[in-house]
Amino acid sequence: MAIELKGPAADVLRARRQRLSKMMSGEPILLVGHGSLPRNFLANTHPFRQDSTFLYFLGVDQPGAAAVIGAGGHTTLYMPSPAPGDELWHGPGVPFERWVARSGVDEVCDRSSLQPASYHCLPVADPVANQEASRLSGTPLDPRNATGSEDLRAAVVSLRLCRDAGEVQAIRRALCVTSEAHRVAMESTAPGVTDTEVHALIDAVFALHGMPPSYTSIVTARGEVLHGHARNEPLRAGEMLLVDAGAEDPSGYASDVTRTWPVSGTFTARQAEVYDAVLEANAQAIACVEPGRRYREVHLAALEVLTVALRDLGLLRGSLDGLLEQGAASVFFPHGVGHLLGLDVHDMELLGDAAGYPVDRHRDPAFGLSALRLDRDLQPGMVVTIEPGIYLVPGILEDATLRAQYGDSVDWAEAECWLPFGGVRIEDDVLVTADGNEVLSASIPRTRSAVEALVGTGPSPRQRLLGGSAS
CATH class of the missing domain: 3.40.350.10 (Creatinase/prolidase N-terminal domain)
Known part of the structure; x- marks a missing residue:
């Protein structure tokens, strides 16, 4: 045998x-x-x-x-x-x-x-x-x-900590399947389709290639719930669908990609402004990924882009320097910009902060930064995720401690008027190379025009999975 x-x-x-x-x-x-x-x-x-x-x-x-x-x-x-x-x-x-x-x-x-x-x-x-x-x-x-x-x-x-050529190839294989799943999910999204149907389609694509999900796929119109899951709810025009899903290669290597797209196929004006801000934060953070760069700096690069955008959107108030020093954007970006990727989707997280932090560094207790899973100096061969986002989270906006901490730097009344907005996250898998980086997940549409051009252009999940009519 x-x-x-x-x-x-x-x-x-x-x-x-x-x-x-x-x-x-x-x-x-x-x-x-x-x-x-x-x-x-x-x-x-x-x-x-x-x-x-x-x-x-x-x-x-x-x-x-x-x-x-x-x-x-x-x-x-x-x-x-x-x-x-x-x-x-x-x-x-x-x-x-x-x-x-x-x-x-x-x-x-x-x-x-x-x-x-x-x-x-x-x-x-x-x-x-x-x-x-x-x-x-x-x-x-x-x-x-x-x-x-x-x-x-x-x-x-x-x-x-660092991937060899065989490991990188395994992640590429997983991402090839992940790319197909995300594209098919975009094509099959339309008002009336349920989040559970999209979830089933994504996992079916993985299974057709002999790959399980690297983690339970996140498929939700409630994008403000960072790890929310499908609830068999019909998707509605005007909503955005956040999909965080990645296939796992048979050798065990993970992929981890998030895209957010409009259920109707077209972002509203407000959604478009937020999406473009998150995409710019994604691009600026990726541009910082290089050997020797401290990962905290990558996070802060994304945070600065989002701070400017949130102030322009009327959600933050004050000078840019003051808002950055205060970390006020964390009210709308309450997690770290990414993590290590390998045999675990959060690689080696079972070993605690020893994986993400060298012995002379520790987690910052500040809100938002405390959720940063990685703060090492980047090395060639590391694979990291870059996943900035903007979320309107009712629990955060109602938190008395955070309201006191950030005070007038946040326009709380304006933020409440945005509810229920949901959230936008754009996540890519990035290899640190000898002279910079390579975006391993670049084949998955992420510009607003590319996403809008794909959404709703294909058969529904039921038609793809069961054949026949959409009923």
Whole structure:
């Protein structure tokens, strides 16, 4: 039985483990993978997704795996033996020797033979796997806190921070499918179509290419809800549809793209002004992406563009310098401009701020800046998102603390008159190159004219998915 090669070749995986072992001075490392997670009873499980660090070093996407990496990168892979009767329900298992060829490990043993020792290890997202790893290593593991080996965390972040050519190619493959999904969704949007139908169409395009979503697709006319989801509501003329959706390559690499478009096919005058401001912030932030540039500066470049636009729109008041010093635009742009992208859509976020922040930097407590997920100096090979936005969020506009903090710098009465506006976000995936950057998601329409030209020009989601009439 052959194992489909979905990720790096065995020699690449072996070299990664050797580098990791060297950084850890040859001390033993325990990596645990995820198990199958039940949906509502034990035999009914969610689709399996392996821990990203385990994928990076082992390339094994089977449940219940673990590995011990020793001096020189010597690796023993531990795989569970099939349960009695498993072949009847799930087909024949993979012989252990096949995993040696696939992952380049030195040996494969039965999972039950893995013994406790003084291992370096890190938490994963599976609580059962964490309990077992804690028992084997004697180290409490909790992904909600910075638990586990600090040295191992730093080493893993260092190795996973920048993409090699194969990783970039995997992200390109995912973005090719993501581009098709966004285009089809734009074409199929029209008044009367439901947000759920558009969501179904996007995920169907992913599935047709053998790719799952990198995250639950965000498809909503309530764009002020940053991670809002479809609610089976008919879309109405005059609304904007915000779609934040990306396919995941079979090797595990993510894509993450947001576009916002008018349900009717034409932005209103107010929507157009906001859209153009966000697009300009997107462009100015991308222009800042280059080796050596601090990512916080990329965020601030977008913030300055949005501050000028919000003042021109009558939502902010005062001098530009004063508004920038105050960070007043965060009332309408309350999140960071982006994050790392890789095997996780928010890459390595499971490892806490160690991934996004070097040891000498910490999150700014200021509203808006506190949500900045990344503040490293950019390096060639990093892939980051650039996703500025403008949102009219009732909860923010009603917040007494924020009203007191920003005072007359915000025209609160004018902002309330805009409700329910929703929100606009434009997000691209950007590779840091040796001499600048490359927008990997550039094929997905983002100028206002290109978006308007595409919306509503194709069959409805039901027609595409079911054939026949739109009913």
